[in-house]
Amino acid sequence: MQFREAIEKAIKKIVGEDVRLEVPPSSTLGDFAYPCFTLAKKQKIAPAQAANDLQNKLELDFVERVEVKGPYLNFFIKKDKLIEQTLKEIFKQKKKYGTHTQKKKKTVLVEYSSPNTNKPLHVGHLLNGTIGMATSNLLTSTGHKVIRANLINDRGIHISKSMLAYQKWGKEQKPKIKSDHFVGEWYVMFNKRKTEKLEKEAQELLLKWESNDKVTRTLWEKMNNWVIDGIKETYTEFGSKFDVWYFESEFYDKANVLVKEGLDKGIFKKDKEGTIIAELEEHKIPDKVVMRGDGTSLYLTQDLWLTKNKFDRFKLDKAIWVVGSEQNTYLRQLFKIMELLGYSWAKDGCVHLQHGMVLIEGGKMKSREGKVVDGDDLIEKMRLLAEQETKKRNPKLKAKELYLRAKKISLAAIKFYFLRTEASKNIMFDVERSVAFEGETGPYLQYSYARAHSILKKAAFRSKIDYLLLVEEEAFTLVKKLSIYPDIVLDAGMNLKPHVLANYLIELAQSFNNYYHKEKVIQEDKELQRARVQLVAAFKQVMENGLALLDIEVMDEM
């Protein structure tokens, strides 16, 4: 915000070094504060004295007054100036308010979701996807060119297991339920009935797949498509979008190039069994097997190739992996190997955006045992709950509208629940209890927006208003919140912290609701009404923009 910078600049001119203003704990203490402890120490006088001296030297035309409160210098901005500047900025840019442009755009690839094709998506994927989408949106609005990528793990032993189960007991039946769930059931069945013999057979099936056995490939293709179709349906429901799709099966055998490169450069060592290992212990990272003795590759082998491919193909400045914290060691190994191989982008260009795990009662989810919170189930359950709530409030709503509203509300509830806390924390998840519609939730934000809309519906917007009419404490608090939105977006985007924006939106909505209850917008005094309408319109715009960044939709009525 300009005022803050202007004050900081003015102080810098006097004291001769960079200073940081802070916001006082209470608005009665001013809009900005400068603690004078450091300055006092430098000048060898008491802090209060330093504050006094500084006060006399400062002159700023947009500042109403500067007060000395003990060691603090408190600044009160001329209210009408701040209100005018903030509202004008918002309406000038509307949907772009808060977005930042960089002269030289950086290209960033964000990889998220990354499912296996042997089962449907679970809550963990939804958490991951929500963070991926919000982060991508934030990066775009902080002036980056963003590529959203999804890596489909469509080959490997887990796939062979569901294939084998289906082959043995499926009798070629077609899916009677959503097709990804259908395949998932065979995977669970395999694990229920598994024996050493079956494990071995699955292993053999994988080898057959690798040697391009026609029957195996046909079955694989069929079952893979079932899962991918089902997963794509879930993406559409949930709102996850991607620009690029990578399929492991399409490049898994190209990975050897980098293994050879590593051996040639002496980064990898071959042991007496022929296993190829990347030695990383001197970097305080565990050694990593890069290729097995029998020449088969590992997940990492392919990831090495893919990482290089991503940087080459898109000329990336940065690649971000949105992946749970349990992969921390793995990704550190991947990044370090790329760095040792000599790729200049590896050191600063590879980022693991780690998030915590979704835990359920009894600990970790186990997809092998079918002990998971299923993604589709969760979406559906929440939609039904939202429908109940909406119906309570609007008994006469038509079925179609009810469905649409409930869907937006439930998705907002889920996504916001995931985004409001710092990504790195584990989430204890319970479908019935975790996601709510009241308090600090997505629906609360949507509701505030709808309230603003319903006011604006009844009153015309005029661009010329008297800013001095918005004098109330509550109005000014709301304006101040609105004014820092661009700073919040920048902070959240640059630091990959969607929760910063999520928490800000809660505070913004609280300020608005507070104002809403205190002051009546629609009223006799039309001049006053016009001024208040503009404030409400500004709030509505910022709330809509902010929620869009979190991939949450708004609605005019709820």
Added chain:
RNA sequence: GGGCCCGUAGCCUAGUCUGGAUAAGGCACCAGCCUUCUAAGCUGGGGAUCGUGGGUUCAAAUCCCUCCGGGCCCA
């Protein structure tokens, strides 16, 4: 054994990067507010050894070290 993450009221969290004034919200609980722009809301109230102990500092939830508890990963 080593690495990473987390610890703030009965419960869920923000604040920690970048130290600063009475530690900020929500859920639950208690008391109020719908003939006035949507009560999915608002106001007030009670409830905190900021995991522990030490250090740095005029000043520590925040920085440094120790230990404890929880989670994950590697071996």
